[in-house]
Amino acid sequence: MAERAFSRSIDRVSDVYRFAEEIFESDDIAQDVRFPIHLALEELFVNLVTYNEGAERDINIDVATHDGGVTVTITDYDAQDFDVTQSRDVDVKATLEERKPGGLGLHLIQHMVDHLEYDYRSGRSKIRFTKERQ
Amino acid sequence: MFEILFGDEGEVICRGRLDAAQSEKAESFFGSLSGASVVDFEELEYISSAGLAILLKTQKRLSESGAALKIVNVNKHIHDIFRYSGFTAIFEIETK
DSSP, X not given: OEEXXXXXXXXXXXXXXXXXXXXXXXXXXXXXXXXXXXXXXXXHXXXXXXXXXXXXXXXXXXEEEETTEEEEEEEETTOOOOOTTSOOOOOTTSOTTTOOSSOHHHHXXXXXXXXXXXXXXXXXXXXXXXXXXX | OEEEEEOTTSOEEEEEEEOGGGHHHHHHHHHTOOSOEEEXXXXXXXXXXXXXXXXXXXXXXXXXXXXXXXXXXXXXXXXXXXXXXXXXXXXXEEEO
16 A cells, blocks of 8 residues: 655646556556546546635645555645536537537546545545556 | 657547646647548557547547548457547547
């Protein structure tokens, strides 16, 4: 298990990736697990940075591996209440003319990770997700 | 690391990881396309919703003049993302 704090900037996305990838390399995690975890990490980190304007505190990321699977916990102590487990209104069957760019991030996470939990208390948002070995 | 450039046959070559931090570079390049284009994902390892939004925006813009993007050499993981996003119905896609 490893934990690191990241400042609130979209540019830190590559540092978040490298942090997780180093753990996956050392624990020999399969690509089928790594890919959805990297995607969920980026989408959630970017959401917290983008939609919590005025927030200053770092975002904490904890990565734990277990039997070939991975559990990530993202804690933001400076967040607004936004339940990432709720379904979003994205019509992926719409025609090209009807489709609007954006809004796919949470939709993808909800389909690609195995467990997704959200807890919010007094400005502290905790998101935990898991991808099991295939 | 993300690179985007034209190949020898005019195709758009994407390399590396197209994440939110790289989306500005991709958006600028795709915004310069004015006609039907083949986009080669042979060396693209990863894409997130930021990259998907650029592809969709480009496809919508090109469709107004009857043109479209064709995305080739897509890896299994990116194809899963395309499938969950409904992109397999609105783009011509070829897997590796």
